[in-house]
Amino acid sequence: MALELYGHPFAAFVWKPLIAAYERQIPFVFRMVDQEHPENLTTMAELSPTGQFPALVDGDSKITQSNAVVEYLDRLGKSERLIPTEPVLALRARMLTDVFDAYVAGPMQQIVAEALRPKDQQDLRRVAEAKASLDKAYAWLSQQIKNNWAVEDTFTIADCAAAPALFYADWVHSIPDGNLKDYRTRLLRRPSVARTVNEARPYRKFFPLGAPDRD
Numbered sequence: 001m002a003l004e005l006y007g008h009p010f011a012a013f014v015w016k017p018l019i020a021a022y023e024r025q026i027p028f029v030f031r032m033v034d035q036e037h038p039e040n041l042t043t044m045a046e047l048s049p050t051g052q053f054p055a056l057v058d059g060d061s062k063i064t065q066s067n068a069v070v071e072y073l074d075r076l077g078k079s080e081r082l083i084p085t086e087p088v089l090a091l092r093a094r095m096l097t098d099v100f101d102a103y104v105a106g107p108m109q110q111i112v113a114e115a116l117r118p119k120d121q122q123d124l125r126r127v128a129e130a131k132a133s134l135d136k137a138y139a140w141l142s143q144q145i146k147n148n149w150a151v152e153d154t155f156t157i158a159d160c161a162a163a164p165a166l167f168y169a170d171w172v173h174s175i176p177d178g179n180l181k182d183y184r185t186r187l188l189r190r191p192s193v194a195r196t197v198n199e200a201r202p203y204r205k206f207f208p209l210g211a212p213d214r215d
């Protein structure tokens with residue numbers, strides 16, 4: 001029975017397992033979670049505590065939370081591991097993954113969430129705080145990313161997290177020119193990431209702040 005990945009192609013946290021599966025050349029069936037697939041919405045609600053995607057089903061194994069899904073995929077497949085086998089590098093990969101999730105994707109999601117509310121209910125202070133938080137993360141990450149990828153020159157789980165986080169964060173609050181912006185550009189050129197970006201392209205019209213006319 002094929003692996004089933006539940007999610008939506010435009011969702012930042014779903015990009016992480018998509019990129020991981022493409023990196024590791026793992027076949028899967030994509031289960032679209034939207035109003036047109038109510039059966040998938042029902043399954044998703046059972047799989048995740050909040051109903052948020054992604055989730056992975058592999059027979060009796062049911063995994064939610066993007067990093068757990070990526071780690072699961074990392075046990076399958078043949079190419080180089082996304083969690084380095086060397087413990088110190090593995091720790092750095094997990095650390096940077098947390099940073100991208102919590103301090104880049106997190107504030108980005110807050111800005112998007114405010115834009116989804118009716119205008120008179122938007123919390124502009126929350127938006128300003130999220131942008132200030134992004135500025136701090138951008139400055140810190142610019143000092144950290146000195147090589148091709150987040151952990152030296154090996155593509156890891158941290159790059160799976162960085163790609164969607166930096167992609168959308170730059171849309172809501174520009175990343176200044178420099179190391180981090182260049183890293184975003186490199187990520188977008190990686191075939192697994194380029195494929196994921198392309199598959200999400202048809203849904204850009206749903207971006208509540210208006211998608212820019214660029215990647």
Ligand SMILES: N[C@@H](CCC(=O)N[C@@H](CS)C(=O)NCC(=O)O)C(=O)O
Nearest residue numbers: 011012013014052053054065066067
């Ligand atoms: N901690 C979760 C976060 C997942 C998450 O934020 N998912 C978003 C998509 S990027 C979602 O499902 N949004 C739809 C919703 O909240 O209904 C993970 O790592 O998987």
